[in-house]
Amino acid sequence: MVPTTSRAVQWPETTQVYYPDSSAFVEATARWNAFKAPGYDAAISPSTEEEVVAINSIPFLATGGRHGYGTTLATLQNGLAVDLSRINEVSIKTAGSTLTVGGGAKHSDVLASVYEAGFQLPSGSCSAVGFVGATLGAGVGVFSGIYGLLIDSLLSVRMVTASGDLIEISESSNSDLFWALRGAGANFGIMTSATYRLRQQTNKGEVFVADLIYPAAFKESYFNVLQALEDNWPPEQGINSAIFWDPSSNATCIMGTFVYTGPETDARRVLAPFFNLNPSVSRVVVVPFYKVPSVLLMGMIEGFCDTKEGIHSIHSLNVRKFSAETYVAAVGKFEAFFETYPAARSSAAVLETFSNAQTSKVSDDATAYPWRDAKRNFMFQMGWEGLDNPIGSVADDFARQLRADFVATSGYPELSVYVCYAWGDETLEQIYGRDKLPRLLALKKTWDPDNVFEYSNALPTKYPVPYRSHSPGRGKLSASKGNGQISSMSPLRRANKYFDIVEQASYLFV
Secondary structure, three states, X not given: OOXXXXXXXXXXOOOEEEOOOOHHHHHHHOOOEOOOOOOEEEEEEOOXXXXXXXXXXXXXXXXXXXXXXXXXXXXXXXXXXXXXXXXXXXXXXXXXXXXXXXXXOEHHHHHHHHHHOOEXXXXXXXXXXEHHHHHHHOOOOOOHXXXXXXXXXXXXXXXXXXXXXXXEEEOOOOHHHHHHHXXXXXXXXXXXXXXXXXXXXXHHHEEEEEEEEEEHHHHHHHHHHHHHOOOOOOOOXXXXXXXXXXXXXXXXXXXXXXXXXXXXXXXXXXXXXXXOOOOOEEEEEEEEHHHHHHHHHHHHHHHHHHOOOEOOEEEEEEEOOOOHHHHHHHHHHHHHXXXXXXXXXXXXXXXXXEOOOOHHHOOOOOOOOOOXXXXXXXXXXXXXOOOOOOHHHHHHHHHHHHHHHHHHOOOOOOOOXXXXXXXXXXXXXXXXXXXXXXXXXXXXXXXXOOOOOOOOOOOOOOOOXXXXXXXXXXXXXXXXXXXOOOOEOOOXXXXXXXXXXXXXXXXXXX
8 A cells, every 4th residue: 555644654764754743853844935835744864865766655845955935835735854964975086076966965065175175166155055956957156157057067967766766867878858957957856966077276266255335326326337347247257236225224225245256456456346436335355165155245145044934035037138227226116115114124136147158158959958148147035024924915016026127128028037046926938948848848748747746847748838826835836837946856756646736746955
């Protein structure tokens, strides 16, 4: 008889099992985001990929850093949490310049070892995010201008499929699936490990980081400087620009966080126009690349990323063409919003500006990732206190309005969004790109014909599918849903017929 609850399963002796009445359960299921969260009746922590293969028939999500925030995750309730934190090995082969990491390893587990071995590779800006998880969407970050996307450094993965098979995937083994994993990996299986090509360090791995804060009145000056650099952006430079409420000045402010992979003298020359604006606050440090997450935003990003069970509702879009006018208008709208709704002052707008000098050198056909021509990603990160607070719907409506404003000047004909940043109301085309969909759908039908992996940016096995309304967490969503920061999903051989709502179990790496 197929087990229908986690208590009925004979788990391997080395698999740790937790239930809601224990502190271990709380630790194994605590997420960065409490908004539209999945719900669990039990949690397990496997220690090997063989234990992962043994998971069968119970709807679950498996997690690494647990930073995924897409609203579609809430479709899993009363499920099983699979905590992959014990599968976190990190192995570097200096002779071959390769890195192999376990499926549950976080950025903090990986980057210091890479630096100490004399190498570098693309990475994100939060040390608590799962490394393999961040890869499967594409892996954009402040070092993309020099090293490209994380998927461009990916050599192979070991994956458990929907049918429970453990397979190796690379350019020479299951190459079609390898193409799909690099941009749509959450749809096909659980990644128990991944191997990457390491790069030689730039500037001995040292980077220049500057945090500059300006009053909102500087909005025209700041964004005009940013636009003037539109076609002359050096690959060594990455920027996060934020519009936020500053409690110390009790006002809306603009922050520019600049990460330059190169000598300080070069960085100061490139950034002189921003320093010349005379920011009200300025802080400069030079650190090894692995310490960037700990110093960004004057160190606030580290605390922000480590916060558990906060509320984060994030609407995002890709930007191909910069429009200073749109950004200036957004500052004014945020000023009015913060004045009217003090309860939502933890919200912010974040503009990521990463050179695509290396990203665009890779053929668009090489991977499933569809947005290699994007120069920026914009996120409206809305926050408030209390899941039942009515300010939430006001904040989300405001974010959607701003998103529409930016789409109009983004350089794309319609909304497009990086799969890891999607909120959950986007269409398949807006997430995966129209040109990629036919091949992705064919591979989905081959590798996951029963749509086992349906909770996160799910590709359907039939197309087209009906568009769904904004009602995440209420019953089962159609396959045209989008997703948040999702990186990888897991294998469940096949959920049994008794689970009407979830029909097929899924895996999530966050």
